[in-house]
Amino acid sequence: MLFNIIIGLWVSAGLVLGFAMPSADNLVKTPIAFFHVPMAVSMIVAFIVSGWNGARWLKTRDARHDSLSLAFAEVGTACAVIALITGSIWAKLNWNSYWNWDPQQVGIVATLLTYAAMFALRGATEESDKQRDLWAVYAIIGVLAAIFWTTVLRRLMPSLHPDKPLFESNGLFKFALWFNVIGYVMVITRLAQMRARLETALARAREWQWEV
Numbered sequence: 001m002l003f004n005i006i007i008g009l010w011v012s013a014g015l016v017l018g019f020a021m022p023s024a025d026n027l028v029k030t031p032i033a034f035f036h037v038p039m040a041v042s043m044i045v046a047f048i049v050s051g052w053n054g055a056r057w058l059k060t061r062d063a064r065h066d067s068l069s070l071a072f073a074e075v076g077t078a079c080a081v082i083a084l085i086t087g088s089i090w091a092k093l094n095w096n097s098y099w100n101w102d103p104q105q106v107g108i109v110a111t112l113l114t115y116a117a118m119f120a121l122r123g124a125t126e127e128s129d130k131q132r133d134l135w136a137v138y139a140i141i142g143v144l145a146a147i148f149w150t151t152v153l154r155r156l157m158p159s160l161h162p163d164k165p166l167f168e169s170n171g172l173f174k175f176a177l178w179f180n181v182i183g184y185v186m187v188i189t190r191l192a193q194m195r196a197r198l199e200t201a202l203a204r205a206r207e208w209q210w211e212v
Helices: 003-020 033-060 065-096 105-123 126-154 163-167 171-211
Strands: none
Touching: 003 033, 003 126, 003 171, 033 065, 033 105, 033 126, 033 171, 065 105, 065 126, 065 163
């Protein structure tokens, strides 16, 4: 309960900081950055934790790791959707177009398609241990794909993605940005933990039905 209160206060303070900051260098409007960037970072963090828990399932055969892997993948996918929407708003505010075929925009769409395929493949397998084994492999491959699509691709092709204005602006701007990043990472961690507990309970119920 205390952790939830801390998260709520942290995120609220982050929003106030974000709207109080002047625009970053060479950009027209940046308040959306204090939501968009944390969502993009939280997405990658969630996918990394998902892949790590998938590997932990393969090593320990503890179903809790499978539940956490699935939960973080689901939360990461939700973050990707939000990052795509807020990124489009960013593009409209700064470059007068919601869609620019920028590598970053294309990369997030490719990441969403990758995880949609992973969820479909998991649902296509009914035997629980086989499903968990396959998912663990998907989760590891998925995070590698996500890193390529959202981080590597934009460095291989010309991109409008404004790394320098965001990360080379004054110290107060960077503090506010990363304050928000930490806040939203805490949010997605709590959401994933709650979803994992639900998945664990559902898995036990399914196993109980088979035993009966």
